Amino acid sequence: IYRLLGARIGKRIYWPGSGLNTYEYDLLTIEDDVVFGSRSYFSCSNGDKTQSNRITIQSGAMIADRCVLLPGVTVERNTVMGSGSLGKENTTYPSGSIWIGSKEGNAVLWSLGNEQQSQMKTETITPFGRAFYKREKTGYWVIPLWLHVIYNLSVNVFRSILWASPIIISIQVIACIYRQLSRLSTSTNIEIGVFTYFLLVSMLSLFHTAIALFALFIEIRCKWLLFGRRRQGEYNWNESSYCQRWQLYIGIQRIRRHILDVFCGSAYLCLYYRCLGSRIGHNVCLYPTGGDPMMTEPDLVVIGDDCCVDDASLICHLNSKGRFTLNPLIVGNRCVLRSQSRLLSGATMEDDSTLLEHTLILSGDTTDEGTIWQGWPATDVTKVFRGKRVSMQIEHRRSIRRHESILTQKSEKNDAPPTVLTLAAEQNIFKIRL
Incomplete structure (x- = not known):
């Protein structure tokens, strides 16, 4: 179908379950043995619609889930664009390199790899x-x-x-x-x-x-x-x-x-996942605003007590260039995963840790107890976040004290006895004349 729409498609492609999110099919080139993740976007025209350019994905490359490729991007042979990668406009990503997430408008280089070995005409199947x-x-x-x-x-x-x-x-x-x-x-x-x-x-x-x-x-x-x-x-x-x-x-x-959307945030959703093998603690709130997707391997997920998982991703599988692995996910007690946060396969959250919006914890990583994380890939922002929060609390307390002092002064004025002015009889200038 993609070939009929004008795209240049190679052989043995591993297609995503969600399909390719693109519109300019005739500006898309996909060579042999490419592996796609789900929910990725390929934009062959910029936002102003003033420039269009071809997106090329060479043999053996992998485009993981939630990637965005902008016009003119070339992903060379055996290159991996990891979860949430942003392909900058008119940029070439060298052979064998590994990229992930985004920072300052471009994907973050994770490993440069061996470019010469990746460019060799070896089998990419x-x-x-x-x-x-x-x-x-x-x-x-x-x-x-x-x-x-x-x-x-x-x-x-x-x-x-x-x-x-x-x-x-x-x-x-x-x-x-x-x-x-x-x-x-x-x-x-x-x-x-x-x-x-x-x-x-x-x-x-x-x-x-x-x-x-x-x-x-x-x-x-x-x-x-x-x-x-x-x-x-x-x-x-x-x-x-x-x-x-x-x-x-x-x-x-x-x-x-869409039956599960009716149960979002309720105890019935926890009961449903327990029936599928998940170990979920007490007072857990799952997907109050929905999830896309919800847990795909619930029997490998462990969630402690008093946790809240918003529109977050708890996915226990890892498809790395066609090699499929399963690893458990552990979420400790009183943890919070905010909207669009994600734990990759094998990650662990210790007690009282928090993932802010659009946060990615890489496979095998652990968030320390009581820490706060943000970014794709994530960084520890506990000191910054808590510092701002403490300063806001101090300023709030100061404003409360100023307000209380003003109220105290007003009440003291109201409670003071009224001042009575008396005039001596001889000084009274008002005389009654009959």
């Missing part, structure tokens, strides 16, 4: 390409593309029928009841209509609730049937069937649609 496209020996049966298409279409058809059934069944049942009441009842048509209307609303509520619980039951049951309890380790496409089972499970998750 990923484990996904070996298993899915080349059909090499994997130890399990790899489902072909055409069967994946049939499976996803079948799931979508089943989902549509499932969620359309409550209103269809309710209308048919109410129609039968209405006809029977019209023939046998002595009530007026208005009374019968009001009764059947409220009965219809009640039946719709009942059926929709039953369908929602049934969809959640299907998801929970299929999770335990497909995976059991997930374990830490490597699950490459050409070595394990985990990734294929995960793709099947993603299709099953579509059945529930």
